[in-house]
Amino acid sequence: MKWSVPPFRTVAPLLLLALSACSSQEAAKPLLVDSELGQPLADTRRSGDTVLDRQREPMPKPAVQHPLTNSARGHAPAAVKARNPLGDQPVQLNFVDADIQAVVRALSRATGQQFLVDPRVKGNLTLVSEGQVPAHQAYDMLLAALRMQGFSVVDVGGVAQVVPEADAKLLGGPMYSAGSSGMQTRTFRLQYENAVNLIPVLRPIVSPNNPINAYPGNNSIVITDYAENLARVAQIINGIDTPSAIDTDVVKVQNGIAVDIAAMVGELLETQGADQTQKINVVGDPRSNSIIIRSGSPERTELARNLIYKLDNAQSNPSNMHVVYLRNAQAGKLAQSLRGLLTGESDTGVSDDARGKLSAMGGNSKNSQGTSTAQNSSGTPTGSGVQSGYGQTSGTTPSTGNTASDQNTAFSAGGVTIQADATTNTLLISAPDPLYRNLREVIDMLDQRRAQVVIESLIVEVGEDDATEFGVQWQAGNLAGKGAFGGVNLGGSGINGTPTSPTSVDVLPKGLNIGLVNGTVDIPGIGKVLDLKVLARALKSKGGTNVLSTPNLLTLDNEAASIFVGQTIPFVTGSYVTGGGGTSNNPFQTVQREEVGLKLNVRPQISEGGTVKLDIYQEVSSVDSRASVEAGTVTNKRAIDTSILLDDGQIMVMGGLLQDGYSQSNDAVPWLSDIPGLGALFRNEKRSVTKTNLMVFLRPYIIRDSEAGRSITLNRYEFMRRAQGGLQPEHSWAMPDVQAPQLPAVEKAIPGAQQQGPRAVIRAVPVSSGARP
Incomplete structure (x- = not known):
């Protein structure tokens, strides 16, 4: 079939016109969202008269009151933007006293964000935009409006959960990331x-x-x-x-002594109060002769630096006489150490090492022997000799009742003269300036605050005694007239009592006593006693001990200390009789008193790494009331003498004793006790089992500053105060009320002390009866 050209040419323009009409679409209108069923309304003429009036008028482009930046636009999560079908399509909000759940449902459809609302989120919300806003900005407006109502939105797995603000922290919300919200x-x-x-x-x-x-x-x-x-x-x-906030600086001292200038500057700039910006610490370093400044503001650091520069000036009239005030060391002991350093003297002669040090300090080694004179406070010579260290003496110095620290020691060596004044605890030094600087470096290094050690000891002793005894005693005779008397007395206690209480039943031995009594019998010289024919005795005794002792002791590093808690008991060591005039005699006894109780002797030594070496002697003694001998009193003594290494705060068992003992005794009548069956009537048997468990624990605490010492002191103070409070007398209607003495409160007893957390201590903790451990 053939197409004719004229019809085709006629239809073509019509087709092009139709296609052009189809390609030209109407521009998208903004959505108006209101509270009516939470539905977005495309036709705004249905939203009320006010909205209709606004829609009839030409709608100008809304002016943005707060333009959004890129970071603000980035507040919306990426996942929300990806699921938002509208993107940046403008939305107009018109919620007036609307239900919160309806507003969330409407915004969910408008923005594409999935919401999950907690049932507890209820109430009304007003959210109105005068103009068009992007969808993501509408979402941010919803978050802000909910926040004002006490609710929060948490994005968990892409779902925005609306929950009460108090529960938002419990949800698996996201970690912080730049450009996010919620x-x-x-x-x-x-x-x-x-x-x-x-x-x-x-x-x-x-x-x-x-x-x-x-x-x-x-x-x-x-x-x-x-x-x-x-x-x-x-x-x-x-x-x-x-x-x-923490400003530091180091200032090099050129002319003066860093330690002296630092003490002066610190005292001048010290302020009272809690303002941290005004706090300043000034410390002198004797090794580099520098001053270290640490303050709360650069201005305070600059003030201290300028003051140091002004004080560090060369003296116009230099002098070789110097007075050194010691802060921690003792002048007499330190002078003896300096004497050993300058002279190099020891028990074996002059040390080459000391000569090398003296040469480096500028002294003359040929005259390093020097002279030494030790004088008391009145100036009288007390002897001569060599002392090294801090008071360990050797030589021929006699004992005068004063230690080296109490004496005014003076010596000269290598062009240096040093006089120790024990009264003011100062060193008077006469030396050239270069040599004095070297001596001050040594003095400042030795004149440091020594650490202290608190030693807590715990002694636990648990003992158990279990004894069983059974015996039968017999008595027969006719003492009313002339006749014989006989019987069996086993177990160390007579059947007829004692002369002091011949007719009392309480003279019978301990335990169960079953006997046959036939009145009383009059024994010449004793009196009337019970006429016991047969006495059977059974006894089972059980005893235990549980002793917990916690002695505490504080001492300086490398200083011996001791504590004793107990009694001084006299022990008779001998007796004799001297003849007096006529027929009288004078009896005498020699008595020696011994300490019985708890004794702790210790000498700690702290190493640079914080390890503590302890030389310890610990003794626990007591009088054994169950054991008695003719010679006198029996005492139990347990002692430990050892040296151990411990870290600061470490608890360690120092020693102990685990002992199990068994003893058996049998008193019997020969031949009769061997009779089968009846032999038990002629025997007295005793068996005992003894167990003793003793352990000693130890823990040292190093105290390097006043804060650590205050913490331990407050802990012990509060412990004793609580113990006193628990022992106050109870109220009695028959007697007047009295108040037992009690320690004052910490704030009154220790001004400036603050309550701190109790430090772990070794001590006994009372457990009330019935309480489960």
Whole structure:
């Protein structure tokens, strides 16, 4: 079939016109979303008279009051944008006092975001936009409106969960990331400030329902809050956590002594109060003759630096006479150490090492022998000899009742004269300036605060005694007239009592006593006693001891100390009789008193790494009331003499005793006790089992500053105060009420002391009866 040309030419323009009409589509209209069933309305003429009036007028392009930046647009999560079918299609909001769930449902259809609403989320919401807004901005407006109502939106796995703000932190929300929104968690790692001290500053900035916590382990702060508020908190932390909060500097001293100038500057700039910016620490380093400054602000550091420069001036009238005030060391002991350093004298002669040190200090080794004179406070010579260390003497110095630290020691060696004044604890030094500087370096290194050691000892003794005894005693005779008397008395206790109480039943031995009584019998010289024919005795005794002793002792490093808690008991060591005038005699006894109780002798030595070496002698003694001998009293004694190494705060068992003992005794009548069956009536048997468990534990604490000492003191103080409070007398209607003495409160007894957490101590903890361990 053939097409005719004219008809084709006629139809072609019509086809082109139809295609052009199909290709020109009407521009997309903005969606108007209101609260009617949560449905987006494409035809705005159905939303009410107000909306109809607005739609009849030509709608101008809305003016954006707050233009969005790139970071603000990035607040919408990437997952939300990917699922948003409308993208940046404009949306107009018109919710007036609408139900929250209806608003969320409408916004879910408009933005494509999936929501999960908690049943506890209830209320009305007003959300109106005067003009068109992008879909993602409408989502941000919903988040802000819900936040004002006390609700929060947390994105968990692509689903926005609407929950009360207090529960938002419990959901698995995302960690903080730049350009995100919603409830998030962020960790701030501080470099200079203390995380715990910063919590009170940041707490008012964070929402009341959201947590903020400090982790002292790595000095970090963890905050859960809205992303916008986390960004503001980050700016605040960056402004506070700066290195300017701790300003340090080192100043080299050219003319003076660093330690002397540092003490003067620190005293002048010391301020009272809690303002940390005004705090300043000035410490002199004797090794480099420099001063180290640490303050809370650069201005305070600059003030200290200028003051040091002004004090570090060359003296106009130099002098070789110097007075050194010691802060910690004792002048007499330190003078003896300097004498050994300058002269090099010892028990074996002059040390080559000491001569080398003296030569380096500028002294003359030929005259290093020098002279030494030790005088008492009145100036009278007390002897001569050699002393080394800190008071360990050798030679021929006689004992005058004063130690080296109490004497005014003077000596001259190598052009140096040193006089120790024990009254003011100072050293008077006459030496050239270069040699004096070297001596001051040594003196300042030795004149340091010595550490102290608190030694806590725990002595635990648990003993158990289990004894069983059975015996039969017989008696027969006719003492009413003339006749014979006989019987069996076993077990060390007579059947007829004692002369002091011949008719009392309480003279019978301990245990179960079963006998046959036939009135009384009158024994010449004794009196009337019970006429016991047969006495059977059975006894089972059980005893135990549980002793816990916790002696504590504080002493200086490398100084011996001792503590004794007990009694001084006299022991008779001998007796004799001297004849007096006529027929009288004078008896005498020699008595020796011994200490019975708890004794602890210790000498600690602290190494550079914090290890403590302890030379210990510990003794526990007591009087054994169950054992008695004719010679006198029996005492139990347990002692340990040893040397151990412990770390600071380490507890270690020092020694002990585990003992199990068994004893058996049998008193019997020969031949009769061997009769089968009846032999038990002629025997007295006793068996006992003894167990003793003794352990000694020890723990040292090193105290290097006053804060550590105050912490232990407050702990012991509160412990004793609570013990006194628990022993107050009870109220009695028959007697007047009295108040037992009690320690005052810590604030009154120790001014400036603050309550701190109790430090772990070794002590007995009372357990109430019925309480389960």
